[in-house]
Amino acid sequence: MQALSFAVHIPLVCFGIAFPAMVVFMEWLGQRTGEAHYTAIAKRWSKVMITLFAAGVVTGTLLSFELGILWPGFMSTFGDVFGLAFGLEGFSFFIEAIFIGIYVYGWDRMSPKRHMLAGIPVMVTGFTGSWMVIAVNAWMNDPSGFDVVKGEVVNVEPWTALFANGHLWPQLIHMYLAGFIVVGFLLAAVYSYAWLKGRRGAYFRTALVVPLAIACLAAPTQLLIGDWAARTVADDQPIKLASFEGLYKTTEGAPETILGWYEPDGTIKYGIEIPKLLSLLAYHDPNATVQGLDTVPEEDRPPINVVRIAFQTMVGIGTGLAALAAWFLFVWFRKKRLPRTKWFYRAVVLAGPGAVAALIAGWVTTEVGRQPWVVYGVMKTEEAVTGAEGIVFGYGALVAVYVVLAAATFWVVRKIARTPFDDEIAALETGPPPADNASAATQGGDDVSR
Amino acid sequence: MSLADVPVSLMLLGIAAYIVLGGADFGSAFWSFTARGKLNREIREHTHRSMAPVWEANHVWLIFVLVVCWTAYPEVFGSIFSTLWIPLLLACLGIIMRAVSYVVGGVAEQRWVVVLSAVSSFIAPFALGTVIGAIVSGRVPVGNAQGDLFSSWLNPTSIMIGLVAVTVCAYLAAIYLAADAKRNGLDDLSEAFRKRGLLSGVIAGVIAAAGLLVLHNDAAMIYDGLDSGDGLVAVIVSAVLGILTIGLLWRRSYELARFCAAGAVVAVVAGWGFAQSPDILPGLSIDAAAAADNVLIGLLVSIAVGLMILIPSLALLYGLVLGGRFDPGGGWAGGEGVTKGAMSTLLPPGRRKVVIVLAIAGIGSAMTFISSGGAVLYVGVALVMAALAIGFVMLAVTLVTTATQD
Numbered sequence: 001m002q003a004l005s006f007a008v009h010i011p012l013v014c015f016g017i018a019f020p021a022m023v024v025f026m027e028w029l030g031q032r033t034g035e036a037h038y039t040a041i042a043k044r045w046s047k048v049m050i051t052l053f054a055a056g057v058v059t060g061t062l063l064s065f066e067l068g069i070l071w072p073g074f075m076s077t078f079g080d081v082f083g084l085a086f087g088l089e090g091f092s093f094f095i096e097a098i099f100i101g102i103y104v105y106g107w108d109r110m111s112p113k114r115h116m117l118a119g120i121p122v123m124v125t126g127f128t129g130s131w132m133v134i135a136v137n138a139w140m141n142d143p144s145g146f147d148v149v150k151g152e153v154v155n156v157e158p159w160t161a162l163f164a165n166g167h168l169w170p171q172l173i174h175m176y177l178a179g180f181i182v183v184g185f186l187l188a189a190v191y192s193y194a195w196l197k198g199r200r201g202a203y204f205r206t207a208l209v210v211p212l213a214i215a216c217l218a219a220p221t222q223l224l225i226g227d228w229a230a231r232t233v234a235d236d237q238p239i240k241l242a243s244f245e246g247l248y249k250t251t252e253g254a255p256e257t258i259l260g261w262y263e264p265d266g267t268i269k270y271g272i273e274i275p276k277l278l279s280l281l282a283y284h285d286p287n288a289t290v291q292g293l294d295t296v297p298e299e300d301r302p303p304i305n306v307v308r309i310a311f312q313t314m315v316g317i318g319t320g321l322a323a324l325a326a327w328f329l330f331v332w333f334r335k336k337r338l339p340r341t342k343w344f345y346r347a348v349v350l351a352g353p354g355a356v357a358a359l360i361a362g363w364v365t366t367e368v369g370r371q372p373w374v375v376y377g378v379m380k381t382e383e384a385v386t387g388a389e390g391i392v393f394g395y396g397a398l399v400a401v402y403v404v405l406a407a408a409t410f411w412v413v414r415k416i417a418r419t420p421f422d423d424e425i426a427a428l429e430t431g432p433p434p435a436d437n438a439s440a441a442t443q444g445g446d447d448v449s450r
Numbered sequence: 451m452s453l454a455d456v457p458v459s460l461m462l463l464g465i466a467a468y469i470v471l472g473g474a475d476f477g478s479a480f481w482s483f484t485a486r487g488k489l490n491r492e493i494r495e496h497t498h499r500s501m502a503p504v505w506e507a508n509h510v511w512l513i514f515v516l517v518v519c520w521t522a523y524p525e526v527f528g529s530i531f532s533t534l535w536i537p538l539l540l541a542c543l544g545i546i547m548r549a550v551s552y553v554v555g556g557v558a559e560q561r562w563v564v565v566l567s568a569v570s571s572f573i574a575p576f577a578l579g580t581v582i583g584a585i586v587s588g589r590v591p592v593g594n595a596q597g598d599l600f601s602s603w604l605n606p607t608s609i610m611i612g613l614v615a616v617t618v619c620a621y622l623a624a625i626y627l628a629a630d631a632k633r634n635g636l637d638d639l640s641e642a643f644r645k646r647g648l649l650s651g652v653i654a655g656v657i658a659a660a661g662l663l664v665l666h667n668d669a670a671m672i673y674d675g676l677d678s679g680d681g682l683v684a685v686i687v688s689a690v691l692g693i694l695t696i697g698l699l700w701r702r703s704y705e706l707a708r709f710c711a712a713g714a715v716v717a718v719v720a721g722w723g724f725a726q727s728p729d730i731l732p733g734l735s736i737d738a739a740a741a742a743d744n745v746l747i748g749l750l751v752s753i754a755v756g757l758m759i760l761i762p763s764l765a766l767l768y769g770l771v772l773g774g775r776f777d778p779g780g781g782w783a784g785g786e787g788v789t790k791g792a793m794s795t796l797l798p799p800g801r802r803k804v805v806i807v808l809a810i811a812g813i814g815s816a817m818t819f820i821s822s823g824g825a826v827l828y829v830g831v832a833l834v835m836a837a838l839a840i841g842f843v844m845l846a847v848t849l850v851t852t853a854t855q856d
Contacts, residue, residue: 025843029850033796038850050506051553057506058549064516065542068531072594075520076528080741083521084748090510090517091756097506098763105503105776121763156741158748173831209849214842221838224815228831284820336852397539401546408550 009063010363011356012056013133016096016126017179019049022187022210024119029206031112037203043107047416050104053097055409060093062398074374074384077153081146082136084158089132096125127176134175138167141366142236143375166236170229171366177222178362181321182355184215189352190417192345209338212348215355216325223322226315227281233369234282237376238291240369243304244311245278246271247292254278254290259312262304266294302371310364317358324351454740456750457522458730459723461515466719468511470622470712473615475501475508476571477623479548480616481646483568489642494564496639497623498552500630503776505552507767509545521749523739525592526730530581533590533597537577537608544574572616579615583608586722587669588732606668610661617654618715624650625695625711629704634777644699647707651696658692658718675725684721688714798848807844811837 023045030038064086067075099121106115139145145161146153162168191208234241241247247254248266256278260271276286283290293301324347331339339345374381478497485493501508520527531538547570551563580603584590587607590597602608624647631639665673675681691714698707730736740746770776810833817830 025846029796029847054506054549054553057509058546061509061513061545062542064513065531065538068516068520068527069535069538072528072532075531076525076594079520079524079527080522080745083517083524083741084745084752086517087521087749088752088756090514091752091760093513094507094510094756094760095763097510098760098767101503101506102767102770106770109770109775156745158745169828169831173835206850210846213846213849217838217841217845221834224818224834225831228818228827332849397543401543405546405550408554412553 009056009059010359011182012052012059013130014179014182014359015049015052016056017130017176018126018183018214019045019052020100020119020122020126021180022183022214023049024116024123026206026210027116027119031116035202037206041203041207044416046104046107048413050100051409051412051416053100055405057093057097058405066398071374071384074379077379077384078146078375081153081156081158081161082139085132085135085139085162089129092125092129092132096122096129099125130175130179131172134172135162135165135168137366138162138165138171140375141171141370142167143378148378167232170225170232174222174225174229174362177218177225178355178359180214180218181222182359184211184213184218185321185348185355186352187211188215189349192348196342196345196349212328215321215351216328219318219321219325222318226318231282231284234290237370239293239296239301240307241282242291242293243302243307243369244365245290246304246308247278247290248294250289250292250295252279252289253287254282256281262308300372302369307365307369310361310368313361314358314365317354317361321351321355321358324348452737453743453746453750454522454737455727457518457740457746458727458736460753461518461522462719462723463716464511464515464518466716468508468515469615469618469715469719471504471508472511473575473619473715474622474626475505475552476548476575476616477619477621478627479551479567479571480620481623481627481643483564483571489638492636492639493642496631496634496636497627499777500627501552503771504767507764509549512545518749518753522741522746523730523736524741526734526739528594529592529596529731530585530590532593532595533599533602534581534584535595536599537580537584537603541574541577541581544570544572544577546570548574571619575615575619576612579612580604580608582615582722583611583669585731586611586665586672586726588671590731592731592734606664610657610664614654614657614661617650617657621647621650621654622711622715625699625704625707628699629708630777632702632704633772633774640702640704644702644704647699648696651692651699655692655696672722672725675727676721680724681721684717684724688717688721691717796847796851798851799844803844807837807841811841 023042026038026042026045030036030042099118102118103115103122106118109115110118139161142165143161144165145157145159188208188211191204191211194204195208230241230244233244245254246257246260246262246268253276255273255275257268257271257273260268262268279288279290280286282288293304324344327344328339331337331344370376372380372382374384478501482494482497485491516527519530547566551567551570554563583605584597584603584607587605589602589605589608624643628640628643628647631637631643662673662676665676676685691710695707695710695714698704698710728735728737730739741749814830814833814835814837817826818834819830821827821830
């Protein structure tokens with residue numbers, strides 16, 4: 001259940017991380033040049049932003065309830081170790097909520113400078129909030145800052161536990177970039193679709209290229225940061241790495257096996273084996289020894305195929321996105337224009353949902369890969385869950401609610417996208433409109449339908 | 451007051467803030483639903499407009515309370531949530547439904563949206579009220595799901611507090627909406643909400659008074675606490691402020707009534723704190739439940755730092771709202787949104803700048819890739835990220851400003 005909640009919450013988090021930066025950037029462009037279509041985009045995006053933020057508030061509230069409802073064992077044992085991070089996260093969220101309100105409802109109600117300033121806390125708190133949550137997750141992967149004496153958790157050092165953790169920075173930056181990739185490609189997908197439908201005025205062109213720019217820079221960078229994150233896993237959670245790869249026996253110069261299905265006897269069927277690549281990737285040394293699954297008893301291994309397929313999905317899509325980005329950047333630098341072939345725009349349309357799939361696969365990788373532990377090497381998941389009866393019905397209710405929430409959010413965003421531009425543009429008429437803006441405005445009437 | 455008492459005081463403050471601010475949101479949904487006749491549409495628009503800029507911030511208080519609880523008193527949090535998962539889940543569903551109807555209500559006016567928000571605005575405060583009832587009547591034993599699944603929250607005290615919560619929400623909302631309407635010069639509306647406020651205020655007062663009898667029979671511990679010492683003072687203060695609020699409402703001093711009503715809520719919550727201490731759950735004192743001192747200090751330090759940023763921010767937000775800046779026509783005096791005279795053109799960055807950024811990115815990548823830890827790695831990552839940020843601005847500016855034949 002928590003899994004489903006996170007799957008819904010995480011894409012919203014991405015918007016919290018990345019969207020404010022793009023909206024504020026758009027607003028900056030508008031203020032810098034005085035051209036109306038930038039401001040119009042910023043305004044429209046900001047409405048989408050607050051809608052998604054409201055959905056994020058709700059799913060976030062739900063998550064904190066669920067932590068208690070589903071994981072009382074985890075919370076009552078370790079709540080004091082990591083609670084601090086959630087406290088700080090709460091404040092981030094709070095400040096974000098305040099300034100998002102000021103920002104979105106403050107259009108034309110305060111001086112442009114002050115309005116743009118109000119956007120900055122939203123950007124910053126989007127980062128700090130995810131920082132805190134990732135700190136908890138990093139701690140679950142690499143627990144420290146406490147001692148267990150006779151089954152009791154004592155000598156709690158929350159600051160060390162949370163912020164002096166080797167997993168924090170790779171995980172955080174990996175997530176942060178993922179946020180920009182997901183939001184960038186999702187937005188680009190929407191406007192790519194519009195592009196394919198022939199809407200190519202200044203408004204649509206700008207709304208396409210700005211998200212595309214950030215996504216296309218972040219996607220290749222993610223390969224580098226992902227490599228760093230994987231090396232951290234290799235160092236501290238060898239069994240997790242072994243299950244990414246389905247590596248049964250401890251091997252010197254371990255091969256990388258792509259695709260295929262892990263069999264209970266420790267072999268991989270139908271896989272493509274590339275000699276020594278795993279050792280090379282995990283330790284940057286083709287002859288390094290990689291620990292295998294057989295070093296721990298079977299009940300201490302995660303479900304290999306789930307982890308493995310999730311991991312390969314993430315890496316596969318991530319690489320694909322990076323390739324798409326390289327295509328775009330290559331065309332731009334060689335020819336100083338956008339790609340002309342329709343296949344590029346079709347690929348971008350796919351890249352949006354693809355990025356979300358990679359995000360969720362990445363989350364499955366890190367969470368399921370840690371099983372059976374909830375706190376790596378310290379507490380097993382089964383010790384953490386609730387003892388309450390009938391909780392299954394609770395799950396059912398929540399699933400239904402998520403469906404409603406998702407449908408409603410989607411519907412609202414669509415509704416916002418379809419609002420005619422007239423009012424906005426009319427308000428903008430007082431500023432000297434650029435020559436080609438009128439065409440963008442009329443085209444905007446029936447915005448994208450995704 | 452020992453260190454262990456500080457977080458629980460902050461939690462009570464958070465609960466009070468959630469009732470005063472978030473509660474009014476549920477109440478406003480109730481008034482939207484009951485709106486009839488010629489003011490129907492106006493009432494709905496007004497309630498939505500009043501709530502919109504502050505909606506998100508109001509609901510974060512609840513998260514604050516939960517977070518402080520699980521950090522400072524992990525065992526209490528685990529016990530409450532495992533025993534009372536049904537009402538908590540209901541509350542959660544209520545909040546979600548409210549959010550859905552609120553978000554959808556922002557762009558559309560459909561009957562189902564209004565019904566949904568009304569149902570949710572009843573369920574959420576009621577369910578949270580029953581949770582409080584379960585705690586004050588000592589029905590949440592310490593441990594993982596040790597309490598009764600149903601009778602822990604379906605009992606006289608819980609139901610009474612649930613009902614009080616619902617009426618108080620409606621009452622608070624009526625006062626705020628009356629005040630907002632008056633500020634906007636919507637006299638019809640402020641009169642309408644004044645009537646509603648007076649009615650719901652009297653009902654809330656009657657239920658609360660009757661509630662004391664329920665507590666006497668069903669939750670003797672807490673009743674004794676409210677009947678003596680600081681608890682009694684709090685009850686009296688709350689009663690006086692409650693009556694004063696109704697008087698102010700009668701005299702159409704809505705802004706004052708707003709603060710007076712909030713004060714009454716704070717007093718009741720404080721009274722609860724006084725009456726229940728020193729125990730937090732049956733047989734578990736606040737001191738025993740609290741996490742270690744360094745955790746509490748860490749938490750309090752972060753709360754203090756957080757509040758230093760939060761309070762001015764909240765003041766700014768409510769200042770803008772109460773100052774009417776977000777009201778219709780409350781525009782910025784300086785003009786109509788577009789910066790004047792900012793017609794400078796943006797130029798794409800020159801080749802040299804691009805090369806420099808690419809070089810930074812390259813060096814950073816190499817450092818990240820080669821190093822397996824320590825300063826080199828972190829500097830490398832920092833360089834990559836910096837190059838990424840600058841690169842984005844440069845690329846985006848280039849893309850939007852370069853005229854192409856695409």
